[in-house]
Amino acid sequence: MKRMIHMQRVCPGFLLLLLSAPPATAQQELRFGVLGLFHPRELILQPEGSQVISVTEKDAAKNPVLVLNGETGRRQIIFHAEGDRVVANSRFADCWTTAGRDGGTVAFRLTVPGRFHRVYHGRLTIQARKGVLLAVVAMDRETAVASIVAVEMAESAPMEALKAQAVATRSFLAAGPRHLDFDFCDTTHCQFLKSPPAATSRVTSAVQATQGLILAYRGKPLAAMYSSRCGGKTHTLRDVGLNPGNAYPYYAVPCQWCRRHPATWQSRIGASGEPPRPGNERSRIAAARQWGWSAIPGNDFTVTADNAGWRLEGHSVGHGVGMCQMGASGMAAAGAGFREILTRYYPNTELITLP
Ligand SMILES: [Zn+2]
Ligand SMILES: [Zn+2]
Numbered sequence: 001m002k003r004m005i006h007m008q009r010v011c012p013g014f015l016l017l018l019l020s021a022p023p024a025t026a027q028q029e030l031r032f033g034v035l036g037l038f039h040p041r042e043l044i045l046q047p048e049g050s051q052v053i054s055v056t057e058k059d060a061a062k063n064p065v066l067v068l069n070g071e072t073g074r075r076q077i078i079f080h081a082e083g084d085r086v087v088a089n090s091r092f093a094d095c096w097t098t099a100g101r102d103g104g105t106v107a108f109r110l111t112v113p114g115r116f117h118r119v120y121h122g123r124l125t126i127q128a129r130k131g132v133l134l135a136v137v138a139m140d141r142e143t144a145v146a147s148i149v150a151v152e153m154a155e156s157a158p159m160e161a162l163k164a165q166a167v168a169t170r171s172f173l174a175a176g177p178r179h180l181d182f183d184f185c186d187t188t189h190c191q192f193l194k195s196p197p198a199a200t201s202r203v204t205s206a207v208q209a210t211q212g213l214i215l216a217y218r219g220k221p222l223a224a225m226y227s228s229r230c231g232g233k234t235h236t237l238r239d240v241g242l243n244p245g246n247a248y249p250y251y252a253v254p255c256q257w258c259r260r261h262p263a264t265w266q267s268r269i270g271a272s273g274e275p276p277r278p279g280n281e282r283s284r285i286a287a288a289r290q291w292g293w294s295a296i297p298g299n300d301f302t303v304t305a306d307n308a309g310w311r312l313e314g315h316s317v318g319h320g321v322g323m324c325q326m327g328a329s330g331m332a333a334a335g336a337g338f339r340e341i342l343t344r345y346y347p348n349t350e351l352i353t354l355p
Helices: 002-009 014-018 140-154 159-174 202-207 255-260 281-291 323-335 339-344
Strands: 030-036 042-047 054-055 066-068 078-080 085-088 091-092 096-100 104-112 116-129 132-140 214-216 265-270 302-305 309-314 348-352
Touching: 014 066, 030 140, 042 066, 042 116, 042 132, 078 116, 078 132, 085 116, 096 104, 132 140, 140 159, 140 202, 159 202, 159 214, 159 309, 159 323, 255 323, 265 281, 323 339
Parallel strands: none
Antiparallel strands: 030 132, 042 078, 042 104, 054 066, 054 096, 078 085, 085 091, 096 116, 104 116, 116 132, 214 348, 265 309, 302 309
8 A cells, every 4th residue: 555655656747847956055954845735724733742832923023922832722823824914813924933932943733624734843934825825844854854754665664775765865855945935845746745753763763874875976966766666677867758968867777676576557548639658757747647646657558559548557656767665675675785775776876975
C-alpha cells in the first residue's frame, strides 16, 4: 500500500520544473508552504503536548500577544481568511506569526477543519490571498529532511537506504528555493512533507548520521531526483524526453534489485486523442492528468489497442530518474553502505558537507 501511495506522488511536473530551478543557496532554515492543496479558508492552531505558543500580529509589537498554553480558553485559535486579511480572535491582520515564547521554534498542530491535522515543528506565518489562507512553516533544515524521508521510505527500510534517501532529500532542498512566497511546497511539485518523525525513529537516526551531507555536481548541490521502482534500469533525462542543458544529465544505471524482482502493472484507459508515448514524461503527465496516476504509474510500458481503448502494461513505478528506492533498499539489504548506493545511482557526483 505504501508503494501505491508513493506511486501517485511521483509527479513528472516535478521533473520539468527542476530544470529551471533557481541558483543554489545554503540555508539552515527552510520555509515550507503547507496544506495549500486544500485551499483552506480556515485553520485551527493548537500547541502540541505541553508546548506554549505566542501568537502575534506581524510588525505590530504593541498589540497584545495571545498565548496558547493548553489551559481553558487558551487551547486553540482559529484563523479565517477574509479577502487578503486574516481574522483571528475577532482581530483583522495582514499577517499572523506564531512561535515559541522565546521567538524560537515550537511544536504545534494545524488542522484543516473537517479534513485532518498535521503536526509541525517550527515557526508559523499565516497570510491570506483572495479568501484562501497561506500557511508557511519555517523549520530547521534537518527537521525538514526527516519530515520528508518519513514520507518517502518505510521506517523499516534498511538503515543505509534511509541514509541514502536522507542525503538525496537534503541535496534537493540545498539546491535552492522553488517558490516566491516560501522556499518549497508540501506537494508533489516540491517534496511531500508530513509531521516530523519521533526522536527515537530510525528515520531520525538516518538523518542524524548523515547530518549536512549532500550530493554535489560540478561543485553545486544537486536537486536529486529519485523514484520508487525503476524496473531494471534508471533513465537519463534525455531518455524520458527532457533536455538537461547544463544540468546534471542523470545516467542509465542497471538496477540489480529490480531485475531480480520484476513486477508488472496493467491498466486500461479509454480511447480519445493519442495514446500515451512510452518512455516520455511529458506524455505521461498528460495521460495522468486525464486518467489519474494509477492508470499510468510508470513510463516503461507497452500500449495495445482494443475495442474499448488502450491496454497499458508496464514494469516501473515513477519517472525512473536518479535513485531507485527499491534498488537502494535492495543494495542496503545486501550490505552496501549509503555512499556506495549514492555513487551507483548518481554517477559523477560527489558528497560534500553543508556548513
Ligand atoms: Zn513546490
Ligand atoms: Zn530499480
